[in-house]
Amino acid sequence: MVEIGQISLITSFIVVTYTSIIGFAGGILNGRDLAQSARWGFYSIPILLIVATITLIYSFVTNDFSVKYVAENSNLAMPSAYAWVAFYSGNEGSLLYIAAAFSIMSSLSVLILNKKLPYTAPYALGVMSLVLMFFIAVLLFLANPLEQLPIVPDDGKGINPLLIHFGMFIHPPFQMLGLISVAIPFSVCIATLLSGRGSRDEWVDQGRLWGMISWLLLTIGLILGGWWAYTILGWGGYWAWDPVENSALMPWLAMTAFVHSIMVQKRRGLFRMWNMILIITAFTMAQLGMFINRGGPVPSVHSFAESTMGWVFLGVMAVTLFLSIIIFVFRFDTLKSRGVLESPISREAVFLSQNALFLLIAFVTLWGTIFPIFSETFDETTMTIGQPFFNKVNGPLMLLLIFLMGIGPLLPWRKASLASVLKMLTFPLILSALIILVCLILGLTKIWAIFGFFTCGIALGGILQEWFRGTKSRVKRGDKIILSFIRLINSNRPRYGGYIVHVSIIMLAMGITASSFYDVQKDVVMTVGESHSIGNYTFKYLGVSEEIFPDRVEETAKFELWSKGEFIEYLYPYRAFYPEFRLSATRGAIHSNLLRDFYLVPSDFKEDGQAIFRVLINPMVSWMWISGPILIFGTILSLSVRRSKKIKLPIANNLFVSRSS
Amino acid sequence: MVVLISLILSIFPFVLIIFPLIRKYSVSEFIPQDESSLFSDLERRWDSAIEGLRSTELERMVGNLHDQDYDWLKNIHIYEAALVLKALDLSEIEQNQLIDEVRNEVFRSVLITQDKLYLKAKE
Known part of the structure; x- marks a missing residue:
């Protein structure tokens, strides 16, 4: 079976070179004829790479440890369902995933480009082929996921x-596809x-079109990454300004x-020039992300796909x-603008x-x-830049962005x-003033947080105002309210789809602002039967149980959670030790509602029966996760084409149809 | 079996590649319109002007535009549409037909049939 995959890889390399x-x-x-030959050849590459992918996944499912990559990234204890995750959990597999996913997406783009831009499409196909050729070459010559071991473990x-x-x-597939998909608008x-x-x-x-698709994939990848970090890494946060996180944020x-x-x-x-510069910058940053992710010199907690080939990526970048x-x-x-910027307003x-x-x-x-690289080069000491720098510099800039997004x-x-x-800003300003008033009544006095809610209020106010007026008219x-609103949204999908995306960004910003400024964190030492209270919550430690699995030892604590004297639910945070990896992993228990998350994570279980837990109350974090589906809906809506009556121009006799004729 | 599948996988892309090179193209085969032709460019500018008009009407309907701004924007987009028509060198009748079509479509699309402005325009 593996041989079929190898033949597919070799054939795909020959075809993509052609x-x-x-x-x-x-x-x-x-x-x-040449363009069509190249195009049809290009359409065959996804099939070949899918075959290579299937052979690798099949090796995972059948525990074929003769394949080096399978032996390194799975074992008999791994649930079969995780064969898909194991497939891209290492460097070689993730590169195969990227190549296969990009080949599918780029083939689709070539299909559309050939209809819409028939004379530009062959060049775009050439550029996409070069990008794909690089990945397939790396797979064949530097990181072959189908390489076999001489002795089978x-x-x-x-x-x-x-x-x-x-x-x-879902997070890694979206993230990787998002990064590589930037190559499509770049190719265009x-x-x-x-x-x-x-x-x-x-x-x-x-x-x-392709920029929006790429942006959507990157956004989904980022939100899912934050959600994964929050729910599994057990540190109570969702964004740490880690180099790999940053490398996904920059192209976004x-x-x-x-x-x-x-x-x-x-x-x-x-x-015209600016857009070209932007897309070139975005693709460069996406490549930089791949360089950092694959053995770049910057220290990162994301070391899953680390390898020594980062410099190859840097060279190609x-x-x-x-x-x-x-x-x-x-x-x-050829890139001079047709008109001029007529007004700053x-x-x-x-x-x-x-x-x-x-x-x-x-x-x-x-x-x-990249500062650590410079500090190491010039000062011989590695200095990393932490969260406070990014929060202090980027935080206010992001708030300004949301303000501009509003107006x-x-x-x-x-x-x-x-x-x-003035006419259009009146309602948003009133809404923002009301929000500030509510904040002050609730005792929220941190100036940056209030400014954050103020800017969100302006952005939200503008959208609500337009929806209200449009629906009212x-x-x-004689239409009913809901029908009027739906028809309004349907009347200009790109515009109102964009507004829905903006609403999701406002939700995201509200969640980030609230959880950054008003989170509560406390470490508590508890014995069985003991209770503690934080905010409105009271939690009682009921005990710990140990369970031994083939690959890990798990210690699970049991808690009762109460709020204002009312029982809410049992919580089961746990710590697991994986001897094979010499790795301890903690999984927090989360009780979530629209206002706040109660987050409980075990730090240590002592032999004398005492245990140390970290308790966090994170306000409005769930808003961030809810914003994801709204954002996807808004983007798809803004991309969907409404077949409205188009006023067609008659073809005049004095105009040539083709530039070349 | 493995050899057979490998053989098919190796041959299939080359069949796809070679076929367009050896088949004969008929003279009457469709030649796509060049996306950079003057007509395509004028079509884009025309669509942009129409979209601008629709957008201006919508902005006015939702109360984002002052009367003065509305008039100025509407004139700009109509001027751009007129420039396109001029470049197309159409007959006066054809131009008038198109302009009427634009007016009707733009007004219809934003549902301002009750608007005084529309009634005025109809008169």
Whole structure:
């Protein structure tokens, strides 16, 4: 079976080499047959890589420890369902996953590009083939997941225990796919430059479509990563500004700037150069993320896919960036904007400010992430930058971003008078003032937290105001309220889908602000039968039980949780020790509601019967997890095309259909 | 079995690659419109102008726009649409038909049939 996978990998490498050369040749020579040959060849690559993937997963399911990667990442004790997680839990498997997933997604994009941008598509196919060729080459020559051992062990080493969690079925696939999917809008952008077609905004719709898809995948990956860290790592937090987390955040920031900025190009023909720069930056940052994740020199708690090949990724990143800059400079004259920024009080001006902030946050994060390399190089001591730096610098910038997110969509394109601005800001300001009042009544006086809620209030107020007015005007026509609201949303899906995404971002921001400023943490030493109280909660330690599994020893504590004299539920936090990995893992027990989470995690069980627990009360964390599905819904809505009546232009006799004819 | 599957996997992509190179293209085969042609560009600008008009009406409906801003924005988008029509070199009748179609569609799409402005425009 493994041999079939190897043959698939080798064949896919030959095919992708062909498609990368013939794709460009088809574009340059305008040869339809060449382009079609490259395209059809490209469509065969996902099939080959899926076959290679199936052979590897089959090896996991059948415990075929003759495969080195299987022996290193699973054992007989591992539940079969985790074969999927084990598949990408190590470096080699995750690279195969990336290659296979990217081949599927890029084939789909080539299929669409061929219809929408037939003369740019061959170049895009060439660029995507080069990206894919790199991954398949690494798989074949540096990190082959199907490599076989000369002596077959009786049992494998086992999967990293921290990966035995439901979240691992979805977080890593989304995160990795999100990072590599940035290559698709990047390919469209580079293809546009290579074909010399940037001056007429041809690529904008496709750039936006694939940029949004990539952004969505990155966002899901980030939220799921936070959720996984919160529920399984047992430290009570969700974001630690770890280098690998940062490396996923940086391309997300650049992509967020891009999906807004591309709208300006679509509507106004502005920011042509800027959008190219953004997408090149995003792809460079995605590559940097892969470099850090795969054995980069920066210390990180995420060491699952660590290897020594980080420098290969860094080298490819440098070459890609260099070539992108050369191509950009070479085509500089085709990227002049069609119009000018007419007023600083306009939607496009706000988008530009937002873009600058997104990039500023990305570069601050980049600096904080790679600072240890500089400190080691110049000072011979490794200094890492911790959470306080990122929170102090990025926190206020993010609040400013949310403020702009609130007012940006309310402003019209081109220009608005001060009278219009005042008119539309009245309700959001009143709502924000009310929020501040409620905060003060509740005794919340931390200035940054209040500012955070204030900016969220402005953003939310703007959205609610528009929804209310739009619905009201439809109700006047005789429609029912709910129907009016649905019809309003349906009337402009990109706009209102975007608003729904903004609502989810507001929820996320509210959750982050509340849990960052008003969390309570306490370490308590308890004996069996003892009770403690924190806030409204009282928890009683009922005892601990030990259970021995083939791969671990588990100590599970039992607690009663009460609130205001009312029993809520039993909680079972536990600690597990994995001898094979010499690793202790703790799993917190969480009681969650919309207002706060009660989070209990065992730190130590002593022989004298005493136990140490960390108790946290984290306000509004559940808002962050609820925001995820809302965000997905909003993004899909904004991408869905409503078939409205289009006023078609008649083809005039004096215009040529093809540029080449 | 393994040899057979491996053989199929190796041959299948090459069949896909070679087929377009050896098949004969008929003269009447569809040639796609160049995305960079002047007409495609004008089409995009036209769509953008129409979208701008729709968006302006919507902004006005939800109360984001002052009358002065509304008039200015509407004129800008109509001017852009007119530029496209001029570049297309259409007959006056065709131009008027299109402009009427735009007016009707934009007003209809934002459901402001009860708006005084619409009634005025109809008069």
